[in-house]
Amino acid sequence: MKKGKLLINAFGLLSMIGMVVCFLIYLHIQPLLTPEMPIPTPEIQILGPITIPLIFLAGIYHIFLLLFALESFSNDINHIFAHSLYIALILLSGIFILSDVTLLSDIGKEYTLWDVSMEWQMLYGFTIFHIITMVIGFFLNRNRATFKFQKILGAINNGNDALFIAIHQIGLICGLSGVACVILVVYIPIAERFKSAWLMALSFIAVIPWAFIIIYWIIKSRKKPLAAWIDEKQFSDTAIGALIMGGAFMLLIGIFYILDITHTIIMPTSFWFSLMFFIYLLGFSAVIVIRNRV
Amino acid sequence: MKLGNHLRRLRFEANEMSQQELADFIGVSRMTIYSIEKGKYTPSTLLALKIALVFKKRVEEIFFIDNMEKGTKEDEEG
Numbered sequence: 001m002k003k004g005k006l007l008i009n010a011f012g013l014l015s016m017i018g019m020v021v022c023f024l025i026y027l028h029i030q031p032l033l034t035p036e037m038p039i040p041t042p043e044i045q046i047l048g049p050i051t052i053p054l055i056f057l058a059g060i061y062h063i064f065l066l067l068f069a070l071e072s073f074s075n076d077i078n079h080i081f082a083h084s085l086y087i088a089l090i091l092l093s094g095i096f097i098l099s100d101v102t103l104l105s106d107i108g109k110e111y112t113l114w115d116v117s118m119e120w121q122m123l124y125g126f127t128i129f130h131i132i133t134m135v136i137g138f139f140l141n142r143n144r145a146t147f148k149f150q151k152i153l154g155a156i157n158n159g160n161d162a163l164f165i166a167i168h169q170i171g172l173i174c175g176l177s178g179v180a181c182v183i184l185v186v187y188i189p190i191a192e193r194f195k196s197a198w199l200m201a202l203s204f205i206a207v208i209p210w211a212f213i214i215i216y217w218i219i220k221s222r223k224k225p226l227a228a229w230i231d232e233k234q235f236s237d238t239a240i241g242a243l244i245m246g247g248a249f250m251l252l253i254g255i256f257y258i259l260d261i262t263h264t265i266i267m268p269t270s271f272w273f274s275l276m277f278f279i280y281l282l283g284f285s286a287v288i289v290i291r292n293r294v
Numbered sequence: 295m296k297l298g299n300h301l302r303r304l305r306f307e308a309n310e311m312s313q314q315e316l317a318d319f320i321g322v323s324r325m326t327i328y329s330i331e332k333g334k335y336t337p338s339t340l341l342a343l344k345i346a347l348v349f350k351k352r353v354e355e356i357f358f359i360d361n362m363e364k365g366t367k368e369d370e371e372g
Contacts, residue, residue: 161324161325164323165325231321231322231323231326232322232326232337232338233322233326233329234323234325292325
């Protein structure tokens with residue numbers, strides 16, 4: 001047990017140090033990668049590939065953190081929101097790790113063609129995000145040694161509070177993030193032809209934590225009959241959430257339609273789906289979270 | 295008209311049963327029991343009967359209509 005704890009902590013420390021090293025490498029390489037230097041120096045050719053295994057290490061540690069987080073779902077309703085936020089943080093940070101590899105690849109191919117300073121800024125931002133997530137995870141789990149897969153994937157009790165409330169808290173976070181992403185992309189100063197792609201990518205990222213927790217809940221409930229997946233109060237809350245959002249949504253669609261035809265808001269047609277989807281998710285989740293506050 | 299209940303007292307009398315224990319007995323979430331106790335949620339007939347079974351009491355010994363109980367008390371005092 002003690003050995004397991006030591007190993008996990010050492011791995012966590014190594015991953016965090018690795019991310020810090022990556023950050024320093026990026027800072028060092030960025031001024032050296034200029035269009036006037038189409039062939040990278042030997043220094044860059046050595047330092048650049050070092051980041052890949054370090055990023056991979058951080059990715060593995062994120063998986064550990066996620067498994068620890070899922071295992072420690074408790075019925076302490078007062079701390080569920082912090083826990084839900086933490087899970088969303090780990091998932092987003094994990095997705096951005098994949099983006100790190102893509103960004104490095106893009107920078108490597110495109111630095112001679114056009115300005116890649118935006119890609120560098122994203123890379124720095126994501127790296128800081130990974131470090132913060134790993135530091136929080138490290139301190140929360142420094143006394144953990146192993147995880148029990150049975151507890152993580154095993155069946156849950158009927159009407160389990162923690163998971164039900166977490167789904168809707170994460171839905172609230174994702175709904176808010178999604179709406180913010182749509183507004184951000186509308187006003188961000190990039191070429192119009194790139195906006196749809198940006199929106200698709202950001203919407204996908206915004207919805208992933210919620211989709212993940214829903215799938216996790218399905219896995220945990222898989223052995224129970226469908227009628228037992230939620231208890232009667234949860235069913236009632238869900239029905240009330242749907243009723244309120246059904247009415248509010250019709251009103252909202254009417255308002256947005258008027259704003260659109262009078263050109264008060266100018267938004268590409270493809271944006272409406274994302275906006276409506278995230279507004280519905282936000283409202284529906286908010287109703288259920290409010291009805292389940294202690 | 296609200297639905298009142300003696301759930302908290304009955305849990306205390308039953309060896310200080312926790313909300314979670316009661317919830318596990320009858321197959322609902324702890325939040326459901328909490329909401330019933332606080333008067334925020336009215337249980338279905340089936341759930342009320344299950345709760346009565348746990349405490350070995352009749353449903354009307356556990357649940358009451360709030361202003362009727364007040365009215366009964368005023369009559370008794372009067």
